[in-house]
Amino acid sequence: MPAATKSYSGITPEKWKRITSAAELYGIRIDAHTGQGESYGITLSWSWEPARKRLTVSIVESTLMPDADALATSPASPADVFLVACLINQIVENA
Numbered sequence: 001m002p003a004a005t006k007s008y009s010g011i012t013p014e015k016w017k018r019i020t021s022a023a024e025l026y027g028i029r030i031d032a033h034t035g036q037g038e039s040y041g042i043t044l045s046w047s048w049e050p051a052r053k054r055l056t057v058s059i060v061e062s063t064l065m066p067d068a069d070a071l072a073t074s075p076a077s078p079a080d081v082f083l084v085a086c087l088i089n090q091i092v093e094n095a
Helices: 013-025 068-073 078-093
Strands: 004-009 034-039 042-049 054-062
Touching (some): 013 078
Antiparallel strands (some): 034 042, 042 054
16 A cells, blocks of 8 residues: 655754654654654654655554545545644644
């Protein structure tokens, strides 16, 4: 099943530190450049490439507001993807 994925550029070490601190406020502990974590029924994976200053985040699984048709083809419904994208953007943009 495909995951909803978004990449962010310009993620410096200083911004990465702020992102990891902000993510903890939402219950997602990030203690490595690559990993996976779960909070509020959503499982995310991430990969930060310091040399490229790129962060890639994927929604691996979601149990929020399940939509049977969407779940048949994707691990997350469109509403889940929107909510998580808003959360991730909030963390990254405010870091």
